[in-house]
Amino acid sequence: MEPILDVKSITMDFGGLRALDRLDLDVQKGEIVALIGPNGAGKTTFFNCITGLYSPTRGDILITPPGKKTERINGLKPNHVTERGLARTFQNIRLFQNMTVLENVMIGRHCRTRTGVAGAMLRLKSAREEEQTIVDHSRAILERIGLSQFVNDLSKNLPYGAQRRLEIARAMATDPFLLLLDEPAAGMNAQETRELDNLIKKICDEDGISILLIEHDMKLVMSLSDRIFVMDYGRKIAQGTPEEIKNDPEVIKAYLGEDPDA
């Protein structure tokens, strides 16, 4: 079977700096894949390339949405990437701060709905019905993620952990087949991280959404992932199951540095 995301040898140059160097990565349907590596390894750059914020210098990004044909998505605008079923969260939370929690999720429905200016001004029947489905759908997602008590609060007033989960809720509202999470557990305490662990598993198992995540919390990575890719200096240095990665000498070297006595 085709992998739903197949990245082939992408390279990203910023001026003279090579941030990604011939990187390969794939995600199969129903998998949770983790991308790890030291700070500055190029993980977020990789996400930005896939989601269309950057256009990679070379290489191919192929997606195969369930029931559809394989498509190359290099250079597509971010909104077109999202329309095709890839959704993401951000490492430095990027919520719409002065909008309510519900509205944040409703924004996620934007690309799945149609109402235009005329429909909105005249409040046509189709527009009213569509608005109702947007509200209901968004509300259901919030309930599922466990944020329904905050519905009408401004998102900037939420506790930190809840903001991270709201980012996931917002991304889920776009009906993705692959969810890209950029450090979803950053800044969370142990309790919150455990809840997040369950949440991500639930999203993968019950909603059938595959997951690609960047994370520094090794316990979470080991517990969640089916496969792990390790990056350093823009290159892939290892890939495998959590067990294999734990014992990989290259990975240990990248994380702990070169042993001076060796």
Place this chain on the structure above:
Amino acid sequence: MEYFIELFLGGLTRGSIYALIALGYTMVYGIIELINFAHGEIYMIGAFTALIVASVLTLLGFNELSILVIASLCAVIWAASYGFTIEKLAYKPLRKAPRLSALISAIGMSIFLQNYVLLAQTSDFLPFPALMPEFGFLEPYAHIMSSAEVIIVLTTALVMAALTFLIKFTRLGKAMRATAQDRDMALLSGVNVNRVISFTFIIGSATAAVGGVLIASHIGMINFYIGFIAGIKAFTAAVLGGIGSVPGAVLGGMVLGWTESFATGYVSSDYEDVFAFTLLVLILIFRPEGILGRSTTQKV
């Protein structure tokens, strides 16, 4: 051919003035990413200060050279003081606010200063004394380029060289570049960011004042509104050359000066400002990073 040379040199003078004002825009933008709309007003206030000081000194019977020196000096000092104060009042409290807020504040400051001068002085055009000396040895070429124009071009070159030196080779320049790159990192590495930003405003305002004195004594007329159009044009020059770049501001000023000079000379003089604005719109659409600017990828 003669006409062409005349237009070329006219454009050079005009461009030098735009460049002088553009330098301040570019420095401020480079460091806090704000279009300082009030910058044109600083230039206007510089010219007014020079006019006032020169008039007072003339009545007191000072000689021409000392009037030129003292009036220019006062213009620079007061313009720099205004620049410093504006930053503290209207921009510093908004450092962490959305960019839109700072921009609106800047527009407000620009309108405020225009009307402040209008109310405190006059809405009429005031004749500005010819402060710049005539050089005897330039007499034979006066039909092509006057002494005043030579002084304007030379001063611009001098100011640009001094600023380049300041930014490239001094401690302050290093701190400025660090602040422009990453304000928080600069702060962590011991740069007094507030002071660096203040200095940037002071230096930028001082150069604007130099431009104000030169152009006012060249054209011989000023009023409270001269800063507004000059400000937009200088901004055009800064963007044209690549905002944030000192040589870019000068190059942009020249290109804009020549465009205006040739367009008004060969096409029509009614639409002088339209040419400048059209150039601005075209540049922003087709090459927003400017002639010397590098395209940057937005940080995510």
Place this chain on the structure above:
Amino acid sequence: MLTFAEIKRSVLVSLWFMFLTFPIMVVRVNPIEEVVEWRWRNLIVIGAGSFALSFVWRYMMARKEAGLKRKEAGGEKAPLVRRIMDRPRLSRSIVGLVVAFVCVFPFLFSTYQVTIMSTALIYVMLGLGLNIVIGLAGLLDLGYVAFYAVGAYSYALLNFHFGVGFWIALPLGGLLGALFGVLLGFPVLRLRGDYLAIVTLGFGEIIRLILENWNEFSFGPSGIAGISRPGFFGIDMSLNTATIYVYFVLIGLVILTVFFVNRLQNSRIGRAWVALREDEIACQAMGIDKTKTKLTAFALGATWAGMAGVVFAAKTTFINPASFTFLESAIILSIVVLGGMGSIPGVILGALVLILLPEYLRAFSDYRMILFGATLVLMMVFRPQGLITGVRRVYRFQGDNGRNES
């Protein structure tokens, strides 16, 4: 408390401002008669004024910081509008009073007063239109007056050449405004926010300069006179009646504007605008087409400016390029900023305050523009959300408080 250190600081501030404003405020030269006027009184006024104001400034700063801390602690007070909306009887009686006043106003006051009120209402329309662009979508449009001019000139010219009437020109003016909005917006909306500000400013000036110089088309600086007032089934009206009629036409248009803008801001499109203002990158990542969404906001804002322009031309029966300078854009911007970006009642209040106050307080009228400038700065520094904070819609669900119809 007044401590010695605080007084010392204020003295220093006052000395600094006395120095700063000395040449401009104290000395005035008359270069023709070669006399210098020394206005020492101004120095004292500045000194005393800045001494006092520096205390106010510091007090306001301290209050603002305390407010920020309170916000972080979560103890924020609900905005005024929210508190009023939560009490349906109070809000209904406020609306009732306003409606009653609006209806009887032209019969209680002189024609002159009605004219001024009509002017203010045009600004309400302009403010609400610009509010879509700045308040909702966060696009700083400094050339908004250009679309106003497009509307006014399209009616004036159509009326002059072809005798087109007001009611036909009104939608046409809106349409032409929108067309210009799209034409300008299409190339420039890809630009970053601050570049957009300056390009729109330049564009506004280009339009004005063309109107001023292209005599064959626009009759140059002398403008166009004798434009028809709005008709009412061909009935001849006295000046007085016509003024009242224009007033009611404007009231109707303002109500229509409020009605549409309110619906828009809680729709799929309106939410996309706000999201765009909050975070462009996240917005795109959520599947929103940035350029298309911005263009919609820009064009809609321009539509209202175009219609307001038609009404303006019909109301004054004379237009020339001097009515469409950058200052006009600045006034509309001040209205939106003072009232509250993104808040409909705020913008209405802003327009009424900024247009009516200088009319009634004659002593103020010289200081109009300087006060507008100061308003922009002070509002941004101390109260960026404006006089009346915009509120987001509250959704209610079964299980908490009935259905989510608000």
